Amino acid sequence: MSDCTYDLLQLVADLRQITGEESDESRIVRRVAPLVRKFAETSRLVTETHDRHDESQGFTLHLLHEEPDHSNAVFLFAWLPGRGTPAHNHKTWGVVVGIEGEERETWWRRIDDGMRPGYAQLDRVSERRLTPGGISSFLSDDIHTVWNDTDSVSWSLHVYGRHINHTGRSEFDPVAKTEKAYVLNVE
Template sequence: MAIYTLADYVQDMRTITSTTQDPNEIIARVGPLAERAALCRDWLQPHHYTCDAEQGFGVHLLHEEPDHTLAVFAIAWLPGRGAPPHNHGTWAVVSGVDGLETNIFWKRLDDGTRPGYAEICQNGVKPFGPGEVVAFLPHEIHSVENHTAAVTVSLHTYGKHLNYTGRSQFDPEAKVEKAFLVKQQ
């Protein structure tokens, strides 16, 4: 397989997003490229395995345009940890790099009109590993878990940097929706 650099990946995403703003089309076209970038791994460095113990994962920015669009991250997940149910507020494409992660999909049951309230239920599970891809539209909800004994790493690509999308995290038991910001390493 020919080397597919992070710069190649970013340029291909720029080309795609300059020709369409349809999130369905974007994730369909970016998915195979994310798989290729994840499998080439020329961008992966030892520090990308570093995690924030309080957060349970490490967020490593690889690329972001000046207007915060086309954000690419290496995200590392501590063993036995993960992220709560959340949306992204933008299109998202995630590809496994090292280790096995589990995505849990959630369905929103309420109409979203009550501020701070959300009723969600589990709607599917997908374990995925190196080169496998999962994609999300802006308001789709998922959570992530690392059930392995090692730190896992995945390549995350978003239409916009997560801390600029107004995205939410959800507590299914308390039926609460609140802002979800991440700490970068």
């Protein structure tokens, strides 16, 4: 790597500084997004240590960093062909940068008032494709579905304000109109 390398230690140092200076999620993701892309573009993130895939889940989370309080969580995601997530929120801010392959993201809007436990009504809003170098960012209550429509494993780098198994977030079934806790397997 050349002197333009920007490594995980530098990214984490910048995350600590930015989240120490800002409390507004929109301002945080605006400042964090270009740094996540710089880290993704100047680092060799996908290596042979990531060969094993989580077939039951359909995608694999490799945790690269989190603080002792679970903040500033950095993951490498591997998306298996023809697999993906249910609709879900994050209950923290997040920035995703495409590394290899392609991911289809479907964005939803919640239209019920959230007052009925286990019930949620979602409206589909838009769809986009994340490709290498592309950035997707979201705030705590944004809801999306992620899917790999391709024939190969797709890879992306994800940075969250907090480890997503420690935010109390939800998955949704837009057809059955249900909401339940969403917790993932992490390598």
